[in-house]
Amino acid sequence: MAASTRPDWATLPNLVTLVRFVLLLPVCLLLLDGPVTLAVVLLLVWASTDWVDGMLARALDQTSRTGAIIDPIADRLGLAAIVLTLAAMDLIPWAGLVIIVVVDLATALLATSAALGGRISVSWLGKVRTFVLMTSVFLLVAAAAWAPGLIRPAQILFWIGVVMHALSGAGYILRARRAPAAEAAEAPPSQR
Numbered sequence: 001m002a003a004s005t006r007p008d009w010a011t012l013p014n015l016v017t018l019v020r021f022v023l024l025l026p027v028c029l030l031l032l033d034g035p036v037t038l039a040v041v042l043l044l045v046w047a048s049t050d051w052v053d054g055m056l057a058r059a060l061d062q063t064s065r066t067g068a069i070i071d072p073i074a075d076r077l078g079l080a081a082i083v084l085t086l087a088a089m090d091l092i093p094w095a096g097l098v099i100i101v102v103v104d105l106a107t108a109l110l111a112t113s114a115a116l117g118g119r120i121s122v123s124w125l126g127k128v129r130t131f132v133l134m135t136s137v138f139l140l141v142a143a144a145a146w147a148p149g150l151i152r153p154a155q156i157l158f159w160i161g162v163v164m165h166a167l168s169g170a171g172y173i174l175r176a177r178r179a180p181a182a183e184a185a186e187a188p189p190s191q192r
Contacts, residue, residue: 114176
């Protein structure tokens with residue numbers, strides 16, 4: 001089907017993002033039963049879908065407005081659910097979950113309209129933060145399943161990711177607040 005005739009939502013990358021949503025509940029339930037090999041593998045598959053959907057969108061030229069909306073929702077919802085599960089397993093303190101959720105809510109409330117309006121885009125810090133957080137939760141679960149002595153280093157990486165998350169969220173909010181003012185300053189006098 002040609003790109004011009006297919007609906008915006010009907011792309012392979014969006015299907016991969018939907019798989020991420022579907023995998024979330026089984027991953028969390030398996031983790032709560034105990035960090036076993038199947039939970040580690042499913043978590044790795046879940047986390048890798050974030051990379052796969054972006055790679056497919058670029059390789060197949062199937063970027064879409066729907067994907068731009070649902071991908072970050074899948075990231076934020078999924079990460080919060082996984083971190084909630086890890087807190088319930090006592091692998092991370094509840095404070096980590098609270099910080100992540102508060103930053104996500106503040107960013108959603110204060111920066112979403114600017115992002116959807118195309119006035120701000122994903123920052124390099126946002127991309128690195130997502131990689132660090134996803135890697136840290138995977139390493140925490142893998143360490144709990146196979147190498148409990150490595151839990152502490154994985155927790156340190158998680159906290160580095162949380163700090164990056166807070167900085168990234170603050171950056172998005174600041175950029176969103178400046179975006180309308182910058183556009184008004186650049187507009188010709190007749191449009192001000």
